[in-house]
Amino acid sequence: MTTDTTKTAAVTTPAGTGSRTTGLRRLTALGGIATIAATFLSWTYTDEFPGDLTVYGYPGGLQVLTLVAGALVLLYALAALDIRGLRWLAPTGTTKALRFLALGAFGTTWFTVIAIAVELGGVVNLEPGGFVAAVASAIPLVAFLLPDDTRKASRPKEIPSWAEILIIVLAFGIGLFVVTYGIDTEYAELFTGYMITAGFAVGALFKSGIMARLSVLTTKYRSIAVAAAFVAAAAFPFTQNTDQYTLIAVNILIFATVALGLNIVVGLAGLLDLGYVAFLGVGAYTAALVSGTTASAFGVQFPFWASVLTGAAVSLIFGVVIGAPTLRLRGDYLAIVTLGFGEIFRITVGNLDGVSGPRVTNGPNGVPNIPDLVFFGYDFGESHTILGIELGGYANYYLLMLLAMILVVLVFSRAGSSRIGRAWVAIREDETAATAMGINGFRVKLIAFALGATLAGIAGTVQAHVQSTVVPEMYVFAGPVPPNSAFLLAAVILGGMGTISGPLIGATLLYMIPAKLQFLQDYQLLGFGLALILLMRFRPEGLIANRRAQLEYHETGQLDTPEGTLPDSGVGTVKAGA
Amino acid sequence: MNDMTTTTETTTPVLDAGGVTMRFGGLTAVRDVDLKVNAGEIVGLIGPNGAGKTTFFNCLTGLYVPTEGTVRYKGTVLPPKPHLVTQAGIARTFQNIRLFANMTVLENVLVGRHTRTKEGLWSALVRGPGFKKAEAASHARSMELLEFIGLQDKADHLARNLPYGDQRKLEIARALASDPGLLLLDEPTAGMNPQETRVTEELIFAIRDMGIAVLVIEHDMRFIFNLCDRVACLVQGEKLVEGTPSVVQGDERVVAAYLGTPFEADTPEKAEAPAPTEAPEPKAAPEAEAPAGTDGTAKGAEPVAETPGADKAQRTTSTEGEGQ
Numbered sequence: 001m002t003t004d005t006t007k008t009a010a011v012t013t014p015a016g017t018g019s020r021t022t023g024l025r026r027l028t029a030l031g032g033i034a035t036i037a038a039t040f041l042s043w044t045y046t047d048e049f050p051g052d053l054t055v056y057g058y059p060g061g062l063q064v065l066t067l068v069a070g071a072l073v074l075l076y077a078l079a080a081l082d083i084r085g086l087r088w089l090a091p092t093g094t095t096k097a098l099r100f101l102a103l104g105a106f107g108t109t110w111f112t113v114i115a116i117a118v119e120l121g122g123v124v125n126l127e128p129g130g131f132v133a134a135v136a137s138a139i140p141l142v143a144f145l146l147p148d149d150t151r152k153a154s155r156p157k158e159i160p161s162w163a164e165i166l167i168i169v170l171a172f173g174i175g176l177f178v179v180t181y182g183i184d185t186e187y188a189e190l191f192t193g194y195m196i197t198a199g200f201a202v203g204a205l206f207k208s209g210i211m212a213r214l215s216v217l218t219t220k221y222r223s224i225a226v227a228a229a230f231v232a233a234a235a236f237p238f239t240q241n242t243d244q245y246t247l248i249a250v251n252i253l254i255f256a257t258v259a260l261g262l263n264i265v266v267g268l269a270g271l272l273d274l275g276y277v278a279f280l281g282v283g284a285y286t287a288a289l290v291s292g293t294t295a296s297a298f299g300v301q302f303p304f305w306a307s308v309l310t311g312a313a314v315s316l317i318f319g320v321v322i323g324a325p326t327l328r329l330r331g332d333y334l335a336i337v338t339l340g341f342g343e344i345f346r347i348t349v350g351n352l353d354g355v356s357g358p359r360v361t362n363g364p365n366g367v368p369n370i371p372d373l374v375f376f377g378y379d380f381g382e383s384h385t386i387l388g389i390e391l392g393g394y395a396n397y398y399l400l401m402l403l404a405m406i407l408v409v410l411v412f413s414r415a416g417s418s419r420i421g422r423a424w425v426a427i428r429e430d431e432t433a434a435t436a437m438g439i440n441g442f443r444v445k446l447i448a449f450a451l452g453a454t455l456a457g458i459a460g461t462v463q464a465h466v467q468s469t470v471v472p473e474m475y476v477f478a479g480p481v482p483p484n485s486a487f488l489l490a491a492v493i494l495g496g497m498g499t500i501s502g503p504l505i506g507a508t509l510l511y512m513i514p515a516k517l518q519f520l521q522d523y524q525l526l527g528f529g530l531a532l533i534l535l536m537r538f539r540p541e542g543l544i545a546n547r548r549a550q551l552e553y554h555e556t557g558q559l560d561t562p563e564g565t566l567p568d569s570g571v572g573t574v575k576a577g578a
Numbered sequence: 579m580n581d582m583t584t585t586t587e588t589t590t591p592v593l594d595a596g597g598v599t600m601r602f603g604g605l606t607a608v609r610d611v612d613l614k615v616n617a618g619e620i621v622g623l624i625g626p627n628g629a630g631k632t633t634f635f636n637c638l639t640g641l642y643v644p645t646e647g648t649v650r651y652k653g654t655v656l657p658p659k660p661h662l663v664t665q666a667g668i669a670r671t672f673q674n675i676r677l678f679a680n681m682t683v684l685e686n687v688l689v690g691r692h693t694r695t696k697e698g699l700w701s702a703l704v705r706g707p708g709f710k711k712a713e714a715a716s717h718a719r720s721m722e723l724l725e726f727i728g729l730q731d732k733a734d735h736l737a738r739n740l741p742y743g744d745q746r747k748l749e750i751a752r753a754l755a756s757d758p759g760l761l762l763l764d765e766p767t768a769g770m771n772p773q774e775t776r777v778t779e780e781l782i783f784a785i786r787d788m789g790i791a792v793l794v795i796e797h798d799m800r801f802i803f804n805l806c807d808r809v810a811c812l813v814q815g816e817k818l819v820e821g822t823p824s825v826v827q828g829d830e831r832v833v834a835a836y837l838g839t840p841f842e843a844d845t846p847e848k849a850e851a852p853a854p855t856e857a858p859e860p861k862a863a864p865e866a867e868a869p870a871g872t873d874g875t876a877k878g879a880e881p882v883a884e885t886p887g888a889d890k891a892q893r894t895t896s897t898e899g900e901g902q
Contacts, residue, residue, distance in 0.1 A: 418702030425681055426681065433678065437753075440664050
């Protein structure tokens with residue numbers, strides 16, 4: 001309550017400023033309405049530009065994104081104007097959120113308009129509607145003239161727990177829809193627009209404090225939130241008509257699972273492993289060789305559970321064999337040696353072809369024709385109809401991979417908050433002090449390394465069946481297609497080290513961007529380099545920061561200073577009173 | 579020489595270091611040092627900077643493997659690995675605070691429990707009743723220790739955000755979490771103000787009363803002479819003298835080691851004079867160096883620089899004395 005009154009006071013005391021603020025907010029709201037209206041106009045003459053933006057009264061393609069961005073601007077502008085029933089949108093202030101949203105609407109619209117002009121050869125291709133949209137979307141930028149109204153979130157209103165649970169479910173539903181929309185984007189322009197809109201909108205939601213409020217709810221109902229997240233993830237294949245995007249989703253899951261495994265090694269234990277993809281390769285090759293394919297040197301066909309166990313076991317052995325000598329090194333040396341071992345794996349596998357080595361892996365040709373999995377007569381390669389919805393082959397693998405990811409998430413969270421997890425973090429923080437506290441550094445690091453290897457191996461066994469071919473070139477240090485060691489590490493760092501959701505989001509972004517923006521192919525690595533540099537400059541803790549990293553990198557605004565008062569002040573008042 | 583010590587030879591000492599020598603190439607940092615710590619004792623280790631005190635500590639805790647000599651804990655020879663030494667029952671703190679800065683206060687202490695708990699990766703993944711019981715016990719014990727040092731209200735703070743004095747205390751709590759029989763403290767009051775030093779003193783007495791023997795390195799002479807049952811002085815890697823605080827305090831070689839040897843003939847008398855006062859060395863400096871019979875006024879006359887050379891010498895010695 002106090003915060004509210006101070007805020008109103010701050011805004012209204014200088015009478016002129018107050019009315020100016022209200023005026024600007026009204027203008028922003030008008031800009032939002034104008035942007036929405038502009039999407040109902042025709043923006044271009046021909047339907048050569050993908051998405052068909054020629055129709056009046058029916059927004060299509062990129063116009064839908066502009067519409068959404070405009071609507072969000074309108075909503076938040078109305079919330080800023082203190083319209084009843086909208087205040088919950090921005091517990092910690094609207095201005096910053098409005099600025100983000102204004103940029104989102106502006107960015108999406110102008111990107112579209114410029115893309116039309118460039119691709120169709122000139123501004124002449126724009127209909128008046130396009131110009132109207134460009135101008136309308138620039139109006140909300142006046143939000144940058146608004147005074148900053150950042151405030152401390154007031155206590156949320158008491159609502160019954162069923163409503164809170166409903167909010168969680170709703171939030172994950174929206175999340176599923178947004179992600180699905182992104183995966184389903186059909187052309188590069190639409191995906192770019194989606195990234196602009198979604199990026200700024202998510203930023204705005206964080207700035208407005210609504211995400212913090214949501215995360216309070218998810219912490220309160222943790223198991224429900226986790227269940228909702230996985231139900232939302234499992235629902236994805238049911239939203240798809242074809243296998244095209246399910247395949248992308250499967251690959252994202254593989255990539256994310258392996259990144260999460262790497263996060264145990266890098267994020268918790270602090271071991272910089274630059275050859276992690278080799279363990280994925282070990283798992284995949286093991287599964288391929290025991291899958292019963294004709295190309296295998298071993299004429300055996302293990303059932304899937306056995307091949308998963310074999311893949312995990314072989315990865316574990318490789319992890320221990322590689323870890324035992326290398327984990328005696330610290331820091332940079334470990335990174336170099338693991339990089340070396342990663343390459344050794346790829347080159348060795350490439351040479352076990354019967355010419356330069358024993359015939360095991362067919363060398364560079366790899367192991368093709370890995371058969372589809374069959375569980376109790378349920379063939380993963382075929383389509384099945386479940387709940388009246390036809391699921392393609394990849395949907396089966398998607399669900400299987402989701403199970404593997406749940407396993408890794410479970411391992412990560414359970415190991416992380418235990419005696420061994422604390423020992424990992426202690427080793428990462430200060431190895432000398434950790435050993436002086438009785439932690440056997442080598443042993444604990446080896447456990448982390450081997451655990452990471454095993455999880456990657458499990459992911460690899462599924463990957464072999466999804467891809468139906470494994471070749472050495474899939475397991476390089478750096479390459480255009482994730483997962484490779486460099487991208488795995490980038491996913492962990494981009495998303496946020498030591499968190500669960502961080503690597504998942506990092507992996508999703510790092511997979512989707514190259515998959516969707518094919519035209520970027522030549523500049524992709526350059527782009528990632530730049531993105532990582534910018535990230536390290538502005539958000540070194542990653543997109544999703546755990547509490548620890550947040551405090552580590554941002555000294556100000558500490559979350560855990562004692563409630564409002566310094567420890568000494570209590571003593572002071574006592575003295576003053578006495 | 580060292581038979582003035584008040585050791586009782588009937589029980590095995592908690593710590594028995596015999597002939598510990600540590601060489602780094604041609605440099606002998608610690609030479610043939612013997613030291614015993616008995617149960618319920620607080621032993622001090624003093625010496626000028628660079629005397630090899632911390633090196634000796636590192637030899638005791640397995641961070642260094644001594645070139646010669648053995649270290650026994652309650653009669654058994656200690657293994658040359660730090661984590662095994664901690665496992666055996668010797669815990670330590672560091673001269674420059676080495677907390678796990680980005681872990682919470684409670685987590686720091688929980689890490690200290692590592693050697694006294696067994697739960698491995700498998701039980702963490704399965705989360706059986708044994709795991710939960712062990713975690714709960716670790717939590718309870720850690721909170722108990724935090725209450726002991728008075729940080730229970732800051733259990734969820736990051737260690738890095740604690741004020742300096744609290745960080746020192748937390749390091750002690752973390753060391754205590756491994757249920758040690760001997761606690762090694764490396765300059766526990768460095769950088770503390772007199773009040774904080776007094777609190778630390780109380781804390782160490784309380785630790786002794788818990789039945790834990792303490793070996794403490796310190797430069798604050800008042801602190802060490804108040805606290806310790808015995809004091810050993812290390813100079814240039816060798817143990818110069820060992821005995822009760824009054825014995826060490828009165829030993830002119832200790833004073834000489836801290837302040838340098840005076841060249842005047844009648845120094846022994848002068849060196850004895852400040853012994854009754856509790857902190858001899860900073861005050862002794864001006865007096866020992868005082869030129870021709872101006873004993874009483876020497877301190878007050880310091881700013882007046884008559885002979886530039888003498889004044890300079892005086893200043894350097896006094897800063898040395900205080901800079902400990």
